[in-house]
Amino acid sequence: MRLAHISDLHVLDLKGIKPWRFLNKRVTGGLNLLLGRSKIHRPELLELALAKIEALGCDHIAVTGDVSNLALESEFRRVKELLAGPIAAHKLSVVAGNHDRYTLGSVLTRRFDVAFEALIQTDLPQLPSVHGWPYVKLLGDVALIGLNTAVAQPIAVSGGRVGHKQLEALQHVLKHPDVEARYSVVMMHHHMFKPANKKREFPRGLSDRKEVLEVLLEGxxxxxxxxxxxxxxxxxxxxxxxxxxxxxxxxxxxxxxxRAHKDPNRDGKFNTYDIEHGRLSQVTTYRFVSGPGFVPWRRWGFDNRTPIRLPLALEQ
Ligand SMILES: [Fe+2]
Ligand SMILES: [Fe+2]
Known part of the structure; x- marks a missing residue:
């Protein structure tokens, strides 16, 4: 099984959006866009990444949120066009990011869930959930679990929360025999560990990260x-x-x-995960380079506890 992982697409599309819909938290998001986000994130890179993922023979693609900028219907439509053009829906799974639940209105109408309904279906509907989260897909010897961390937040707060009820549901999911018997992959938008490029977590982190980590380790x-x-x-x-x-x-x-950064950790990327016989054999990261496009950049193997840096060989 080869799983591809793309993220933070931040696709912008304001087609047909009336100006008064910016009279909310989108005022700050819209300002961000004017200050350059729309130039930094380019949809053509998504098309290049999807073509490469297809060429690599990936069986499934996981999308870990922030597919949009402002959680607008027009943005979700555009994302679906970009993804669903080359990829069949049964090969895609997605979770929401903070930008996909950007306003209270988008949360109350569950706009993301409605737009991506076909991609967030569970194979274990008998298990408890909170509005369908977490969902589980049984993909051969892999169980892919989609967890929601994106919740309504005030202006300038981009952090997330899983919440007590969803954590309880996650415990049930991880204990289910169909999941226990498989290699389990949990996809979510927010991180549990402070990233190397940030000094502090507030207002960006997962507020219940300790509890989430506990449940994941126990399960x-x-x-x-x-x-x-x-x-x-x-x-x-x-x-x-x-x-x-x-x-x-x-x-x-x-x-x-x-954009190429001084720090290559910030450049455009996607991952592939090779999972064979119930274990992760390697993780490969592809980095965008202007000209050749996405090229292999890092590869790790795992020998029980220790990650081992693997050679990239001569491949494009
Ligand atoms: Fe993002
Ligand atoms: Fe985000």
């Missing part, structure tokens, strides 16, 4: 993939005090960033 989650920081990171966390087993935690970064 023996194998791999956690997330977005939000637009910053590459691969790390491991021991699953028990006696050191038996490890949980791998990965952020690829934003897939649609076209």
């Amino acid at each position: 023996k989650a194998d791999l956690v993939i997330h977005g939000h920081n637009h910053y590459y990171s691969t790390r491991t966390h021991p699953r028990s005090s006696n050191g038996s087993g490890v949980m791998v935690v990965c952020e690829a970064g934003s897939t649609t960033i076209a």
